[in-house]
Amino acid sequence: MFSPWISSLKLILIPLFWRGIYTTENPLLALNDPVTTVFRSAVLKGDNLVEKVEILKPINLELACTCDGNPNKLPNVTGFWRKDGIEIANSRLTVLLENEQYNLKKVFSIHGDSLGNYSCVFNGADKESKFDFYLTAPEMGNMKEKPIVAYVGDSVVMACKIKLPPKTWIWYKENGTEQELINSTTDPLRYKIFVDRNTTKLTVTNLTEVDSGVYICSAIYNIKTSVSHLEVRVISFMEPLKPFIAIVAEVIILVFLILLYERWGSQKSSSSPTGNMMHVDQMHKLTQDDNGIDESSTRKRKI
Amino acid sequence: MPPAVKANLGYTPPDGGWGWAVVFGAFISIGFSYAFPKSLTIYFKEIQKYFTVSYSEIAWVSSIMLAAMYAGGPVSSILVNRYGSRPVVIMGGLMVGVSMVAASFGTTIMHLYLLVGVIGGFGLSFNLQPSLTIIGKYFQVKRPMANGLAMAGSPVFLFTLAPLNQFLFDNFGWRGAFMILGAIVMNCCVAGALMRPVKMKTVQKDPDAATNGTTTEKAGATEGIANLEAGGLLSDTEPKQKKGGCADKCLDLSLFKHRGFIIYLIGNVVMFFGFFAPVVFLAPYAKGIGIDNYQAAFLLSIFALVDMFARPGTGLIANTKWIRPRIQYFFSISVAYNGVCHLLCPFLAVHLGYAGLVIYAVFFGLAFGMVCALLFEVLMDLVGAERFSSAVGLVTIIECGPVLLGPPVAGFLVDVFDDYKYMYWACGIMMLSPGIFLFIMNYFNYKRLDQEERQRQSGTTGLGSVTRSIMEERGAGEERTISKDLEMFDEEGQ
Numbered sequence: 042m043f044s045p046w047i048s049s050l051k052l053i054l055i056p057l058f059w060r061g062i063y064t065t066e067n068p069l070l071a072l073n074d075p076v077t078t079v080f081r082s083a084v085l086k087g088d089n090l091v092e093k094v095e096i097l098k099p100i101n102l103e104l105a106c107t108c109d110g111n112p113n114k115l116p117n118v119t120g121f122w123r124k125d126g127i128e129i130a131n132s133r134l135t136v137l138l139e140n141e142q143y144n145l146k147k148v149f150s151i152h153g154d155s156l157g158n159y160s161c162v163f164n165g166a167d168k169e170s171k172f173d174f175y176l177t178a179p180e181m182g183n184m185k186e187k188p189i190v191a192y193v194g195d196s197v198v199m200a201c202k203i204k205l206p207p208k209t210w211i212w213y214k215e216n217g218t219e220q221e222l223i224n225s226t227t228d229p230l231r232y233k234i235f236v237d238r239n240t241t242k243l244t245v246t247n248l249t250e251v252d253s254g255v256y257i258c259s260a261i262y263n264i265k266t267s268v269s270h271l272e273v274r275v276i277s278f279m280e281p282l283k284p285f286i287a288i289v290a291e292v293i294i295l296v297f298l299i300l301l302y303e304r305w306g307s308q309k310s311s312s313s314p315t316g317n318m319m320h321v322d323q324m325h326k327l328t329q330d331d332n333g334i335d336e337s338s339t340r341k342r343k344i
Numbered sequence: 345m346p347p348a349v350k351a352n353l354g355y356t357p358p359d360g361g362w363g364w365a366v367v368f369g370a371f372i373s374i375g376f377s378y379a380f381p382k383s384l385t386i387y388f389k390e391i392q393k394y395f396t397v398s399y400s401e402i403a404w405v406s407s408i409m410l411a412a413m414y415a416g417g418p419v420s421s422i423l424v425n426r427y428g429s430r431p432v433v434i435m436g437g438l439m440v441g442v443s444m445v446a447a448s449f450g451t452t453i454m455h456l457y458l459l460v461g462v463i464g465g466f467g468l469s470f471n472l473q474p475s476l477t478i479i480g481k482y483f484q485v486k487r488p489m490a491n492g493l494a495m496a497g498s499p500v501f502l503f504t505l506a507p508l509n510q511f512l513f514d515n516f517g518w519r520g521a522f523m524i525l526g527a528i529v530m531n532c533c534v535a536g537a538l539m540r541p542v543k544m545k546t547v548q549k550d551p552d553a554a555t556n557g558t559t560t561e562k563a564g565a566t567e568g569i570a571n572l573e574a575g576g577l578l579s580d581t582e583p584k585q586k587k588g589g590c591a592d593k594c595l596d597l598s599l600f601k602h603r604g605f606i607i608y609l610i611g612n613v614v615m616f617f618g619f620f621a622p623v624v625f626l627a628p629y630a631k632g633i634g635i636d637n638y639q640a641a642f643l644l645s646i647f648a649l650v651d652m653f654a655r656p657g658t659g660l661i662a663n664t665k666w667i668r669p670r671i672q673y674f675f676s677i678s679v680a681y682n683g684v685c686h687l688l689c690p691f692l693a694v695h696l697g698y699a700g701l702v703i704y705a706v707f708f709g710l711a712f713g714m715v716c717a718l719l720f721e722v723l724m725d726l727v728g729a730e731r732f733s734s735a736v737g738l739v740t741i742i743e744c745g746p747v748l749l750g751p752p753v754a755g756f757l758v759d760v761f762d763d764y765k766y767m768y769w770a771c772g773i774m775m776l777s778p779g780i781f782l783f784i785m786n787y788f789n790y791k792r793l794d795q796e797e798r799q800r801q802s803g804t805t806g807l808g809s810v811t812r813s814i815m816e817e818r819g820a821g822e823e824r825t826i827s828k829d830l831e832m833f834d835e836e837g838q
Contacts, residue, residue: 189390190517198393242393281520285445288527292534296434299537 092172095179096151097205098263105146106161106172118165120145125157136163151176153265178265179205181258188272196246199256199271203239207260207267210234210241215255215270223256248275355542356484357729362540363482367490369538370475373433375497376532377472380440381409383505384460387518394518395453402453405461407748412465413472414744418595420473421737425595429474429481430539436470437532439463444526448519460522471532473736474539476720480729481542487724488668492659492717499652499713503645596734604726604789605735609742611782612719615679616746618774619715621754621767622686622708623647626701629764635698643701647709654713662718672786675722678714680779685711687772690765 096102120143121133136143145161156178162171181203191197201210212234213220223232223243235242245252253275260267357363384406392402423432443463450456475494483490508528512521599605626647630640658678661667667674685708692700720736727735757767 187514190513190515190520192517192519195519196394198396200393276516276520278520281516281523285523285527288524289530292527292530295531295534296537299534303540 091175093175093177095205096156096176096264097179099150099152101148102151102176103146103148104159104161104174105144106163108143108145108163108170109141115165118143118163120161120163122147123160123162123171124155126160151264156265178262178267179203179207179260180267181260181269188274190274190276191248193248193250193275193277195248196244197248197252197273197275199243199245199258199273201241201258201260201269201271203260203267206238207262209261210236211259211261212241212243213257213259215257220257245273250275250277357482358542359483359485363490365538366478366482366540367493369433369535370479370490370494371497371500372535373436373471373475373497373532374494375501376440376529377413377468377475378498379501379505380468380529381406381413381465382502383509384409386506386509386513387521390513390518391453391456397453405456408457408461409465409468411744411748412462413468414740414747416466416469417473417740418737419466420469421595421733423470424474424477424733428541429478430536430541432470432474433536433539434533436467436474437530437534437536439467439470440532441467441526441530443467444522444529448522448526469740471535473733473740475535476736477729477733478539478542480724480732484729486663488662488671488718488721489656489659491721491724492656492662495659495717495720496652496655498716499648499655503648503652595737596731597738599727599731599735599738602727602731603792604786605723607782607785607789608723608726609739611676611679611778611785612739612743613746614781615715615775615778616743617750617753618683618686618771619750620747621751622689622771623712624751625754625758625764625767626705626708629693629768630698630701632764633693633697633701635701639698643705646702646705647712650706650709651713651716654710655717658714658717659721662721670790671718671725672722672790673783675715675718676779676782676786678711678718678779679782680776682708682711682715683772683774683776683779685772686768686775689768689772693765 094102115138117135117137119133120136122129122145132147134145136145143163145163147161149155149159156176159174159176160171161174162169181201189197189199212223214223215221221227223234225234231246233244233246235244241258243256243258253273256271256273258269258271385403388399388402388405392399395402420432420436440463443459447456447459447464450459476491479487479490479494509521509525512524516524623644626643627640630643631637662671662674685704689701689704689708692704694700696703720732723735723739724732754767754771757770758764761767
């Protein structure tokens with residue numbers, strides 16, 4: 042009934058609360074707060090059927106969906122909520138048609154364990170339409186999947202960036218199945234960590250082959266920790282040297298062959314009695330050789 | 345009516361044979377020259393992180409390289425005038441190669457500025473300019489075709505260097521990639537090896553000149569050869585000419601009195617302000633109206649692909665007997681066509697969205713290719729192959745300003761108005777007005793040239809032969825000068 046032509050699903054959230062909680066003026070207040078129940082609402086209109094919500098700390102969150110009543114304006118439909126695909130108990134309601142729309146809303150208590158995929162579902166005349174909310178901690182998007190290549194004896198800089206500043210950043214190095222913490226005490230000559238609100242950089246100097254592997258930067262939020270993996274590959278200078286030498290050899294051989302062909306070609310033509318041909322190159326190289334080379338003297342002006 | 349300045353080289357260009365190998369060499373050289381600075385931008389993000397500098401600081405590397413490439417034009421001209429194309433190209437290739445390898449060991453951003461920017465840029469200018477010059481020496485009849493083919497090197501190399509650079513970066517990091525790129529760029533030396541100095545076929549044998557020639561050969565062989573190679577003065581009259589100046593061995597500054605050259609220069613300087621900015625901002629414009637990254641990048645690929653085929657195609661068309669005599673009009677029309685494309689771009693984008701931008705990319709690719717293919721051909725047509733070397737050196741250094749200023753000024757326009765359409769309109773006007781200017785001015789120029797041609801032909805034969813011998817002594821190569829002499833004699837005769 043609804044799915045193919047749902048023109049708009051209005052989404053009412055309380056996302057702006059986090060701006061009120063975590064502000065630059067009173068960050069400490071935010072960090073030390075217990076679970077708050079701040080309510081603020083914003084109406085977002087979306088044609089997408091999926092909405093991502095980033096949550097920094099435990100809160101009470103109201104999610105609301107609005108569905109257009111067209112075309113079969115049924116007087117009432119059933120609405121309920123799902124979490125991660127499973128219907129939430131006692132969430133089924135009968136929704137009445139108001140102003141040609143169906144509204145459904147519910148307050149959820151969100152903390153570290155209850156993050157996930159919440160869907161509001163409208164069920165009428167055996168047809169179902171739903172809207173998904175992905176509730177997660179902030180994630181570090183578009184991190185490189187490819188390893189960073191660095192050289193033995195050189196240094197490497199790894200950076201992590203995230204949209205909303207976390208409480209702190211921590212770096213680890215993956216060692217088999219364990220994770221080794223990297224902080225200011227671990228070999229301060231080689232490891233340098235730089236933190237600047239929502240970015241962090243780890244610089245490793247004096248690299249060796251052992252330093253290859255996966256490094257993990259984690260952004261700690263009150264609600265959860267967001268991690269990102271960075272792979273580093275340390276290679277020696279011999280590796281690019283091989284293709285380099287191969288290509289330089291190819292260049293030298295080609296140049297040699299071309300010049301050789303030219304010399305051979307000009308020798309052929311100079312040995313035959315074609316006195317008209319003046320080869321500039323030959324005069325340059327074969328200084329004493331005057332076999333039948335005439336210098337051009339007249340300028341033929343073409344009109 | 346054929347153009348007034350033709351083969352005053354003193355010999356018949358081969359127009360084929362080894363010439364095509366030379367075109368291939370020029371293809372490689374020109375490809376590296378134009379595509380190399382642009383393709384290095386792939387490494388900037390990583391280098392920026394490594395040296396902890398801002399993006400604008402790292403973008404300077406590309407700008408310095410481009411600036412050095414254009415500023416090196418006159419130096420390149422002087423060297424080509426003196427030594428010919430081959431040694432200069434080989435040296436240029438070595439310069440870029442060595443500088444890239446040295447840069448791979450660099451420890452500060454300054455090293456990159458100097459090595460990649462300055463030395464690399466100069467090396468590339470020693471590739472670009474001689475390649476163009478030698479085409480003029482090898483081709484006359486098929487020259488627009490040869491130029492079109494050679495200039496096609498730029499989009500082809502850009503197309504191949506982009507994924508190649510990505511591959512090198514993924515496997516070797518930026519240092520290793522620079523080292524291997526240094527080796528790859530040394531293939532310019534192979535291109536240089538192909539640029540064999542031209543064999544000159546003589547038609548008449550003048551016994552006096554022959555004996556003179558042989559003595560001069562033993563005495564000042566190197567000089568004579570160098571000048572002949574450059575299509576310059578006669579060896580038998582050399583000792584008298586040298587003290588006059590170094591017109592053919594250094595830069596020929598008398599070009600500034602050449603009418604066609606000045607027209608070309610003015611038109612081009614204005615044109616270059618709006619030439620590259622639309623390319624630079626195509627992807628950001630697309631992203632600005634809501635198109636995703638991959639589709640925006642695809643626009644550039646479409647542009648490059650159309651460009652790749654437009655260049656030789658334009659060369660082919662320009663070579664036909666209908667267009668060749670009036671090639672200046674063809675060029676001015678292409679420039680104006682570019683302007684029209686840019687003016688229409690915002691309308692296409694607003695009304696047709698992504699499809700509109702794809703249409704724009706296709707037409708702009710065509711326009712860009714047309715202008716690039718003809719850019720140096722029309723200069724050769726105006727000043728003649730002999731003075732082309734100096735002409736292109738002067739042109740590139742003067743164009744340095746607009747080329748470098750264009751994109752930042754365009755970016756400034758975008759920032760001020762917060763909308764790309766004003767920038768596109770500005771670029772459209774910057775290209776449409778020189779197009780119209782060139783068209784009108786060349787109309788007058790052609791009229792004058794036809795007039796001079798008629799006067800020269802109708803000038804009496806006696807005067808004609810006297811002038812010819814004077815010309816041989818003076819050894820200047822320009823027909824306008826000849827016709828001026830005739831005019832002078834005409835007036836005196838009357």
